Amino acid sequence: MIFQKRTHTCGELRIENEHQEVTLNGWISVLRDMGGLIFIDLRDRYGITQLVIEPSETPELAEKSKELKSEFVIWAKGIVRKRENPNPKIPTGLIEILINDFEIINRSELPPFEIKDDLETSEELRLRYRYLDLRRQSLQKNFIARHKLYQTVHSYFDSMGFIEVETPVLMKSTPEGARDFLVPSRINKGRFYALPQSPQIFKQILMISGFDRYVQIVKCFRDEDLRSDRQPEFTQIDIEMSFINREDIFQLIEGLFQKIWKDILNLEISIPFPRLSYYEAMTRFGSDKPDTRFQMEIVTITDIVKNCQFKVFTDTINSGGEVALINAKGCAGFSRKKLDELTEFAKKYGAMGLAWMKLQNGEINSPISKFFNTNELDSIIAASNTEEGDLLLIISSNKLRCYTVLGALRNEIAKQTGIIQNISNKFSFLWVTDFPLLEFDDEEKRYVSMHHPFTSPMDEDLALLEKQPERVRAKAYDIVVNGAEIGGGSIRIHDGSVQSRIFSLLGMSQSEAEAKFGFLLDALKFGAPPHGGIALGLDRIVMTLCGTENIRDVIAFPKTTSGLSLMDGAPTFVDEKQLTELGIKLINS
């Protein structure tokens, strides 16, 4: 295929190039035959340039142009000239190319949807024809941002003395938490590799090897039942450091985000980020990933109402629960219907019900106000800073549930009242710290790690490990922006005996711990340094930077929530022969 190679891209020419002869290559975006003039918008990754054919001057080109259709690939040569009608919306809008020659390089069938932004077509069709979908500039800009993010990450960590090391993709299966994807071994039949859920153990091994500072942008895999914001393969920025405490991680990561926001959005974000303990995050915002772009903090009124006449509250309090509320400012006008919907919403999150009070015309309007004396009501009003027109939403429940329901209500009210929309271009980072080390899993009837089994307990809580495991706090931390967790990490256990105690607390027998994690326990015997790290969710960071809630907008070839790649049809059935070679067969064959 001989074609005339471009001298410039379609995003490059300016008025300064007037009178130059140039050649462009690209796709036909829009074609308009105005009779006296034929206009072609030629598109490539870099932009759009208007081409013009003057039928009176070049009738043979005009004739040839009748063959052209949308998405044809052409080369075109011509002279840059000033436009009579400039288009101020595009950088090349002051010029056009009067073309004196062109050829079709490749043809296109009629695309199943138009290549334009703000597309009204099903995501399914777009994923099926992903190569056309990806031609849209609104998607391409996400991948350019993603590319810039890689660059910033690579150069930042290099400047901080980190070494990028690749950890294996074919590794050992150590299911703990989510399910592993398995890969049958042909050479060692009957045995399986697993794809990494995270390179956690390998990065700890690298610290034990003395690598001191490790970073990797790495694909991780989880065989979960997918939610709309999850993908079976996702990308994390994986970091580990030796001879540090968590403050070193905080500073490192704050510097990173400062640089990312500057490089990509040209925004200054201020550091250090606020630090909230898990306890504080839960009791003030009802979430371990609070959206701190707005207030509406939770107010605990247990003490105020503990002697009230409302039995629902006092019963809850007497059995160790809490009563707390949020003040939905200016929402006293909410209809009964809306309040019923909010009650249903609260129930979905596990509440038994939702109590409310409105301050309207200077009076408290509430189905339950009669159960409280003036003192109690005044105290509630004062504690929640309630003003005329406000609506209080009150939950009484066991501690954890009381706060998580209010946390969910808080986000819901912010969404319904337009608060979220008004702050969509704000970024509010914070650290959540001091997580509990363990949580009791009611299904498995045992303690499970809240972070992962390699997380160090707080030194001062070590003595509680076997006695009151639920009270032990971890040296774990999450980084949160705008209500989304974008990373989590911890100081790790570097003492083999502590690691063994944790495995045993998690219900692992010694032989089981040996079989699964023996190589880590071995490695801890040979001089492991104190170390810790973090893993940041790269896909989620790109989503935040690009302002999209759809993870498929930032992954070039994503899977559906059923794990399908609609473009190529993966996963597919394979030859019996391939399976036989692997020593496996399908269960119902």
Add this chain to the structure above:
Amino acid sequence: MIFQKRTHTCGELRIENEHQEVTLNGWISVLRDMGGLIFIDLRDRYGITQLVIEPSETPELAEKSKELKSEFVIWAKGIVRKRENPNPKIPTGLIEILINDFEIINRSELPPFEIKDDLETSEELRLRYRYLDLRRQSLQKNFIARHKLYQTVHSYFDSMGFIEVETPVLMKSTPEGARDFLVPSRINKGRFYALPQSPQIFKQILMISGFDRYVQIVKCFRDEDLRSDRQPEFTQIDIEMSFINREDIFQLIEGLFQKIWKDILNLEISIPFPRLSYYEAMTRFGSDKPDTRFQMEIVTITDIVKNCQFKVFTDTINSGGEVALINAKGCAGFSRKKLDELTEFAKKYGAMGLAWMKLQNGEINSPISKFFNTNELDSIIAASNTEEGDLLLIISSNKLRCYTVLGALRNEIAKQTGIIQNISNKFSFLWVTDFPLLEFDDEEKRYVSMHHPFTSPMDEDLALLEKQPERVRAKAYDIVVNGAEIGGGSIRIHDGSVQSRIFSLLGMSQSEAEAKFGFLLDALKFGAPPHGGIALGLDRIVMTLCGTENIRDVIAFPKTTSGLSLMDGAPTFVDEKQLTELGIKLINS
């Protein structure tokens, strides 16, 4: 764990720091109790610093130091002072730290081998304790070089306008060439993902999407019976560009290697690299990846000997074969035994035998010289530039075999005579171009792609495609350094009809082509730009930079040739339950 954090690394302190109080963290490398003084070499990734305890001054530290052993992790605080006996071999060799306090941070059992370079221990033991093996500075320097390589690659391609895009790891199985690793899908039981042997089709799709310039450092997977220089997972630098010809790729990649060699080895390499056609590489060097650091080119003497009396030669020539030789300069002294060994060597590569001639004392010494007249002998001597003391090794065989055997002999002689050793610090790059598009696979009784099925034929050979497929040349190219292929690529097919012709030439029915590559054929219908690219073997490049022949020296957690990870034991048996969830079972269970 509370420990005093380092103020400096173990590679950082110099005579300028004299009198400063510093704290170091690290591993005990060497411990020497000289009675009057106790010396500790403290090691981290950055270097080694000598610590000193003076028992007369700090008897309690001397006492405490008796607990210390190799590979213990400690913190130590003290004052930098000038050494009485400087060690010029290490950058910190002018100073030592007179320590006034230290504590053990973590203990170590006796390591199964000493942590030092030039280690005399089995690779198996080293891989089993990879975390200790990786503490050796000779290995760490490889990973630091590897890290620098990533940095150079990322910044180079960014500066050239490339976008890094991640392609899927869980993709469709399209076995063509090597075997795929398969991943059973739990959500879609009975169906499988495959791990990518290369992101070939995805990068072409990205070009069809208009991404224009794509780069990715990407893990690839091949389920092959492993050779010593192969790994089931390996890393490639994957590149694709639109609207270009192969000259653009050559320039891009030459610039890349120039920058890599400058950044990492501080060496200037000259560009452009020589370009040899496949035909020329084979007939001059007997290899499509010739080591051009040394001469010893192949001399074809078919024309000279076509009428000689040696029937072996004339029979070969009459049936279309060739006679050719290499001149092993100064090797006339080779013994009969050594020549017999070389004959065996040649037979291993498929030769029927090996003829030889020596020029000794002005006379030709050869078992076959009697079959040639003076004219023929003189012509052989002249053509091969033979001088006193030279040895000619002559092969007659069918064309391909004649040259490949001589190519192997050429490398072998270079190894045996010390030529290779003398040029081990030289780097000789070249491009090999114009590969045949197809080769006939005698086992499968069909044509197979020499590169891959997406490689474009030369435009001028398109007409031969169905008539004389073996004569069609491809727009394919390899980059070779010092006799190793470090990358290969091609201009791709962007015309769907040509792609279909190739699939059919490869013996694929239309429905088979649709099933396997339908999505590519579809994509080619919607305006595919001309495009091409290359994939560079990152592991091999690091090996070249670090001067190692062992791929496991440049991969942090490599597998053995049986696909085992000796450190963690992967692959392992997994629970029946895990397999049942995936809808598969073992064949003999």
